[in-house]
Amino acid sequence: MGVVSLRNFFVLSLALNVSLILRAVNQNEKLHYGASMAVEKGAKVAKMTFLSLPSLSCPSAAAPETQTPLATDRVINLDHGDPTMYEQYWKPMGDKTTIVIPGWQSMSYFSDVTNLCWFMEPEFAKQIVRIHKVVGNAVTEGRHIVVGTGSSQLLLAALYALSPLDSSNPISVVSAAPYYSSYPLMTDCVKSGLHKWSGDAKVFDKDEPYIELVTSPNNPDGFVRHGVVNRTGGILVHDLAYYWPQYTPISTPADNDLSLFTVSKCTGHAGLRIGWALVKDVEVAKRMIKFIELNTIGVSKDSQLRAAKVLEVVSNSCEQAGGLEYAESFFHFSHALMTKRWRLLREAVKRSGIFSLPNFSPAHCNFFDNYLGTQPAFAWLKCDRNDVDDCENFLRRHKILTRSGKHFGVGSKYVRISMLDREETYNLFIERLSEIISSYSYI
Amino acid sequence: MGVVSLRNFFVLSLALNVSLILRAVNQNEKLHYGASMAVEKGAKVAKMTFLSLPSLSCPSAAAPETQTPLATDRVINLDHGDPTMYEQYWKPMGDKTTIVIPGWQSMSYFSDVTNLCWFMEPEFAKQIVRIHKVVGNAVTEGRHIVVGTGSSQLLLAALYALSPLDSSNPISVVSAAPYYSSYPLMTDCVKSGLHKWSGDAKVFDKDEPYIELVTSPNNPDGFVRHGVVNRTGGILVHDLAYYWPQYTPISTPADNDLSLFTVSKCTGHAGLRIGWALVKDVEVAKRMIKFIELNTIGVSKDSQLRAAKVLEVVSNSCEQAGGLEYAESFFHFSHALMTKRWRLLREAVKRSGIFSLPNFSPAHCNFFDNYLGTQPAFAWLKCDRNDVDDCENFLRRHKILTRSGKHFGVGSKYVRISMLDREETYNLFIERLSEIISSYSYI
Numbered sequence: 067m068g069v070v071s072l073r074n075f076f077v078l079s080l081a082l083n084v085s086l087i088l089r090a091v092n093q094n095e096k097l098h099y100g101a102s103m104a105v106e107k108g109a110k111v112a113k114m115t116f117l118s119l120p121s122l123s124c125p126s127a128a129a130p131e132t133q134t135p136l137a138t139d140r141v142i143n144l145d146h147g148d149p150t151m152y153e154q155y156w157k158p159m160g161d162k163t164t165i166v167i168p169g170w171q172s173m174s175y176f177s178d179v180t181n182l183c184w185f186m187e188p189e190f191a192k193q194i195v196r197i198h199k200v201v202g203n204a205v206t207e208g209r210h211i212v213v214g215t216g217s218s219q220l221l222l223a224a225l226y227a228l229s230p231l232d233s234s235n236p237i238s239v240v241s242a243a244p245y246y247s248s249y250p251l252m253t254d255c256v257k258s259g260l261h262k263w264s265g266d267a268k269v270f271d272k273d274e275p276y277i278e279l280v281t282s283p284n285n286p287d288g289f290v291r292h293g294v295v296n297r298t299g300g301i302l303v304h305d306l307a308y309y310w311p312q313y314t315p316i317s318t319p320a321d322n323d324l325s326l327f328t329v330s331k332c333t334g335h336a337g338l339r340i341g342w343a344l345v346k347d348v349e350v351a352k353r354m355i356k357f358i359e360l361n362t363i364g365v366s367k368d369s370q371l372r373a374a375k376v377l378e379v380v381s382n383s384c385e386q387a388g389g390l391e392y393a394e395s396f397f398h399f400s401h402a403l404m405t406k407r408w409r410l411l412r413e414a415v416k417r418s419g420i421f422s423l424p425n426f427s428p429a430h431c432n433f434f435d436n437y438l439g440t441q442p443a444f445a446w447l448k449c450d451r452n453d454v455d456d457c458e459n460f461l462r463r464h465k466i467l468t469r470s471g472k473h474f475g476v477g478s479k480y481v482r483i484s485m486l487d488r489e490e491t492y493n494l495f496i497e498r499l500s501e502i503i504s505s506y507s508y509i
Numbered sequence: 510m511g512v513v514s515l516r517n518f519f520v521l522s523l524a525l526n527v528s529l530i531l532r533a534v535n536q537n538e539k540l541h542y543g544a545s546m547a548v549e550k551g552a553k554v555a556k557m558t559f560l561s562l563p564s565l566s567c568p569s570a571a572a573p574e575t576q577t578p579l580a581t582d583r584v585i586n587l588d589h590g591d592p593t594m595y596e597q598y599w600k601p602m603g604d605k606t607t608i609v610i611p612g613w614q615s616m617s618y619f620s621d622v623t624n625l626c627w628f629m630e631p632e633f634a635k636q637i638v639r640i641h642k643v644v645g646n647a648v649t650e651g652r653h654i655v656v657g658t659g660s661s662q663l664l665l666a667a668l669y670a671l672s673p674l675d676s677s678n679p680i681s682v683v684s685a686a687p688y689y690s691s692y693p694l695m696t697d698c699v700k701s702g703l704h705k706w707s708g709d710a711k712v713f714d715k716d717e718p719y720i721e722l723v724t725s726p727n728n729p730d731g732f733v734r735h736g737v738v739n740r741t742g743g744i745l746v747h748d749l750a751y752y753w754p755q756y757t758p759i760s761t762p763a764d765n766d767l768s769l770f771t772v773s774k775c776t777g778h779a780g781l782r783i784g785w786a787l788v789k790d791v792e793v794a795k796r797m798i799k800f801i802e803l804n805t806i807g808v809s810k811d812s813q814l815r816a817a818k819v820l821e822v823v824s825n826s827c828e829q830a831g832g833l834e835y836a837e838s839f840f841h842f843s844h845a846l847m848t849k850r851w852r853l854l855r856e857a858v859k860r861s862g863i864f865s866l867p868n869f870s871p872a873h874c875n876f877f878d879n880y881l882g883t884q885p886a887f888a889w890l891k892c893d894r895n896d897v898d899d900c901e902n903f904l905r906r907h908k909i910l911t912r913s914g915k916h917f918g919v920g921s922k923y924v925r926i927s928m929l930d931r932e933e934t935y936n937l938f939i940e941r942l943s944e945i946i947s948s949y950s951y952i
Binding site: 149166334 | 589591592593595596599600602603604605606607608609610611612613615616617618619620658659661662665669691694695698699700701702703704773777778779780781782783800803804805806807808809810811812815818819822
């Protein structure tokens with residue numbers, strides 16, 4: 067090969083290199099450009115609704131260390147529990163969790179006419195039974211499974227199903243404060259004549275039937291809970307969205323009349339809008355199904371199929387952990403991540419004299435077969451300073467968005483902070499919180 | 510530069526080329542491998558789910574001709590409008606409408622924080638605007654799009670958004686009989702204090718605010734409709750689920766304050782549970798969005814992405830009809846199928862002396878640019894025999910399941926019959942109906 071032609075080939079080859087590299091760089095840039103667009107516009111909309119977005123809160127370029135402290139920092143939105151943290155687990159899973167849906171599939175309203183819950187995909191039901199067996203967090207024998215568009219819809223379905231039809235007065239719905247901030251809004255959304263929100267279960271003393279919502283572990287504070295109203299005529303609904311090993315020790319399989327779960331907080335797939343209920347009484351299950359028929363005529367089949375696939379991979383990861391395919395189970399991975407996050411938060415808050423956090427006693431977790439602490443999906447932070455009455459406002463001044471305790475039926479000294487956002491957002495939050503603590507410890 | 514070193518650089522550069530190309534190829538392969546894997550598994554799931562439905566409604570093996578008439582026949586269930594007829598169109602489409610969703614995609618609650626409707630996928634919104642432009646059946650300019658879990662959820666959201674918040678009495682909700690059988694049940698499901706079902710709009714004479722539900726073309730009878738209550742203080746909600754060219758001539762783009770649509774009846778994808786509203790007033794749109802937040806915290810992203818893909822293919826088929834890819838548009842195909850079905854039904858019923866059907870005047874369809882008849886998604890059949898008061902019971906005796914007129918606010922002389930079931934079921938129905946007519950014409 068002559069020098070000239072070799073040089074030509076070299077130039078050609080270099081050009082190809084440059085083109086391929088540019089292509090790769092360009093793809094990455096598009097990704098970042100899209101994200102930062104959303105960040106800018108997001109701030110405006112998030113203000114309008116209760117929501118916000120992960121991208122609002124995640125600074126893509128600058129490392130936390132190089133941030134100018136306080137005033138010039140970007141907004142960190144930890145107001146709601148968007149579980150984007152879990153992308154870290156699912157991205158490397160690659161094809162294991164990919165699903166392909168041809169255009170002609172799942173066109174009918176019906177999924178399984180042999181099942182009471184005729185709009186439930188059989189594969190979804192199968193994977194629900196399996197995951198509870200693998201994790202040991204709920205009894206499924208003798209239970210009817212009802213799928214819902216997230217556990218929100220199932221909560222409404224449960225209220226509908228459990229409210230007496232023949233009563234002239236709506237039944238009282240209570241939950242011990244601090245309770246999930248959406249319960250009052252959901253219960254009274256359309257001013258139902260079937261049920262009405264009656265506030266903190268701890269002070270409920272009416273001599274009449276009631277429905278008590280028991281969230282365990284609790285949103286916002288993470289504690290394990292049981293019914294607190296000590297009265298006859300009470301009906302309990304257990305919201306077990308967070309009863310998974312990464313958040314709390316699994317001490318016993320839940321064996322309730324009516325338990326609610328959601329994939330959002332189990333695997334992190336909130337965008338699927340898939341939840342399920344385990345229901346003992348067949349008539350209650352039937353009425354819940356009726357509600358979902360009238361509300362949305364069933365539940366997205368596509369999302370059920372995706373949920374089934376994701377849950378299958380989680381169960382596989384538990385049963386095959388340590389092998390070639392799954393070095394560790396999904397729950398090992400997410401438990402370790404939560405442990406790290408809670409360690410960082412407790413270190414920052416410790417001896418601050420400004421903030422405090424709930425303390426949890428270790429308990430035996432049957433799933434991990436070990437005594438372990440509790441590391442909730444939300445931090446329930448109290449502002450201890452006497453000159454700060456409104457912790458949400460205080461943190462907002464430092465561009466950390468949280469949800470005030472007043473929405474949870476307690477004082478504004480408290481805020482709820484999501485622990486489930488993306489890693490960079492969480493690290494920036496810890497950085498910012500440490501800066502606040504440093505700057506105020508001199509005052 | 511010497512020959513040797515140039516050669517070395519050339520080899521290095523080539524190696525880099527190869528590595529970059531392999532990386533690109535590898536990524537594509539992963540995608541394809543994932544796709545074909547999931548296709549196989551998908552087929553299995555589809556079999557499991559689909560075969561369950563026909564057992565209720567459609568005899569799968571025997572051809573209609575070989576059926577033993579009447580008593581020994583299988584049950585033909587045409588009670589609800591399951592749009593499985595459309596599988597005929599989508600199956601041959603192959604990969605055009607297949608979607609692939611990796612496990613880490615759409616995990617967040619949020620789809621587009623720049624949009625008022627923060628849980629709506631941008632691609633879905635884009636395809637909604639496009640399909641209305643292509644078909645010419647609705648104005649989208651100056652409208653807010655709100656996505657819902659089927660149009661059922663959007664109807665409830667609309668009732669919530671339009672009911673006065675400060676009134677001590679619930680607002681009346683009316684619709685001209687025969688009206689969609691679910692309206693009364695949905696309006697009064699949880700005994701809302703915001704709104705109450707008040708029956709047939711034609712006889713509504715209270716001097717107070719009201720919401721009128723206008724279904725056009727109407728379910729069950731197929732007629733084009735406008736509001737009938739002639740009073741001030743009325744708010745109209747237009748349910749345009751069937752305002753598509755296969756069912757009725759598209760005379761003008763709908764230009765209402767609030768219109769509801771659903772993919773279920775447009776493309777046949779009922780299992781997706783996806784509908785949308787076109788809303789003029791921003792405050793109404795905001796309240797609808799608030800309702801969906803409290804009801805289900807958004808709408809399945811997976812189903813929105815699928816709906817976007819399916820609608821894209823429908824629009825493509827309209828714009829490229831006659832070409833290689835699309836011999837005919839989706840609407841040409843489905844219009845022809847409906848024409849054939851209505852011809853068969855009218856031929857069977859004609860001169861029977863037992864049954865009669867509504868008659869529709871031809872009108873100009875802008876989409877097909879032709880004068881065309883109406884061929885509704887349901888047949889609104891009247892039993893004319895004096896000795897038959899209950900047409901539903903009469904047909905049930907012959908194992909044809911329909912929905913009685915009494916559920917639609919009129920007498921039981923009428924039944925609603927789905928025209929959208931699979932071909933074999935429909936043909937069996939025509940066969941059975943002809944047998945009934947023959948046997949009774951001698952009595």
